[in-house]
Amino acid sequence: MSVIKRRLAAIRKPADESSALAAALARVGDRWTLLIIEALLGGPARFGQLAEAVTGIAPNTLSQRLRKLEADGLVLSLPYSERPPRYEYRLSPPGAELAGALRLLAAWGARRSGAAAALEHRACGTPLEARWFCPTCDRPVADGEGPELTFA
Numbered sequence: 001m002s003v004i005k006r007r008l009a010a011i012r013k014p015a016d017e018s019s020a021l022a023a024a025l026a027r028v029g030d031r032w033t034l035l036i037i038e039a040l041l042g043g044p045a046r047f048g049q050l051a052e053a054v055t056g057i058a059p060n061t062l063s064q065r066l067r068k069l070e071a072d073g074l075v076l077s078l079p080y081s082e083r084p085p086r087y088e089y090r091l092s093p094p095g096a097e098l099a100g101a102l103r104l105l106a107a108w109g110a111r112r113s114g115a116a117a118a119l120e121h122r123a124c125g126t127p128l129e130a131r132w133f134c135p136t137c138d139r140p141v142a143d144g145e146g147p148e149l150t151f152a
Contacts, residue, residue: 027072028098032057032065034105037091037098040075044090069095104130 028034032054039045039053051062066089069075074095077087091098103119107128110118118127132141132149141149 027074030065032061033069034102036062036065036069037074037095038102038106040089040091040095041099041102044078044088046080046086046088050089074098 028037035054035057036050039050045053047062047066050066051057051059054062057065066075066077070077073092076090076092078090080086080088107119107130111127120127133139134141
């Protein structure tokens with residue numbers, strides 16, 4: 001099979017649960033979840049603080065998403081009051097790993113919307129760009145390298 005036919009077959013293949021993107025979306029693929037994670041990137045927060053930070057989310061939806069994020073191991077809840085039970089929420093190490101992905105997604109949105117500002121380098125004011133890098137080969141890898149890029 002030629003390289004072009006393999007690429008076309010990969011494009012036409014529907015995303016299933018075995019794809020890396022499908023696995024990620026199953027855990028964080030809704031609007032509220034990503035906004036909650038963004039709100040927690042600044043540090044721990046209590047329920048009321050999260051409700052204020054995530055504009056428009058209903059309290060029951062926030063509770064539901066926090067429980068799911070905790071079950072998925074992305075958020076930790078630490079009690080700060082026993083009566084009534086109240087919790088502070090913070091990102092677990094795997095949850096904090098999402099910071100880079102959220103920055104990339106936010107930068108993509110900023111480039112396509114006049115409403116949001118792009119992430120900039122403070123020293124010179126230039127919008128930042130993400131690049132893939134292979135630490136073993138010690139070189140940048142371009143998206144166009146096709147077959148060289150795979151999910152392990």
